[in-house]
Amino acid sequence: MRRLPVYLLIDTSGSMTGEPIEAVKVGLQTMVSALRSDPYALETAFLSVITFSNKAAQIAPLTELVHFQMPELHANGVTALGGALSLLADCVERDVRKTTADAKGDWKPVCFLLTDGQATDDLNRGIEALRRVKFGTLVACAAGPGANVDELRKITEAVVTLDTADSNTLKAFFQWVSASVSVSSQKIDLNKKEISGLSELPPPPPEVNVAL
Numbered sequence: 001m002r003r004l005p006v007y008l009l010i011d012t013s014g015s016m017t018g019e020p021i022e023a024v025k026v027g028l029q030t031m032v033s034a035l036r037s038d039p040y041a042l043e044t045a046f047l048s049v050i051t052f053s054n055k056a057a058q059i060a061p062l063t064e065l066v067h068f069q070m071p072e073l074h075a076n077g078v079t080a081l082g083g084a085l086s087l088l089a090d091c092v093e094r095d096v097r098k099t100t101a102d103a104k105g106d107w108k109p110v111c112f113l114l115t116d117g118q119a120t121d122d123l124n125r126g127i128e129a130l131r132r133v134k135f136g137t138l139v140a141c142a143a144g145p146g147a148n149v150d151e152l153r154k155i156t157e158a159v160v161t162l163d164t165a166d167s168n169t170l171k172a173f174f175q176w177v178s179a180s181v182s183v184s185s186q187k188i189d190l191n192k193k194e195i196s197g198l199s200e201l202p203p204p205p206p207e208v209n210v211a212l
Contacts, residue, residue, distance in 0.1 A: 027174030052084035053077035081119035085126025108136035118148035172207035
């Protein structure tokens with residue numbers, strides 16, 4: 001089976017304490033429930049969660065939706081975004097099956113990155129590491145006014161912004177992520193084609209702005 005690896009990179013630094021981190025927990029739970037009721041996603045999507053604060057950690061390994069268990073999320077510390085990108089590259093290199101003479105490998109991974117701040121470590125080293133791996137789509141979301149959009153543009157062309165990092169906007173963001181994973185799974189299943197870029201994802205809801 002060719003899997004569609006889906007990575008979520010979530011900022012769990014101190015500024016996410018309170019409403020933002022609680023909203024992320026609810027959003028993640030709702031997203032997993034929605035994807036479990038989608039036959040296409042259930043067939044192909046595998047989910048992993050990487051968090052970053054003082055350091056980056058893969059707190060949920062790449063797991064089939066049926067067996068995915070909600071990880072514990074706690075907000076504290078600073079924003080090791082560079083470390084998170086390096087770890088993402090390592091995880092993709094390790095987790096994603098490559099095509100061999102005998103079998104097709106996995107589909108290119110889809111990644112959604114959410115941050116409300118800016119890197120407090122070496123971002124360029126993380127960006128360098130990402131060059132080693134290929135993605136179908138990598139979407140970066142700047143949540144609230146404290147997020148550095150210019151920094152995210154260095155990581156990917158697909159950048160979206162949320163005016164605030166409250167429960168309504170984060171809920172809308174995770175619903176859109178869920179719809180995006182569904183569409184990616186369906187396209188793979190029916191057309192054997194991968195999504196490449198924002199233009200092929202469902203249009204974002206009003207709370208999610210595409211950064212120009």
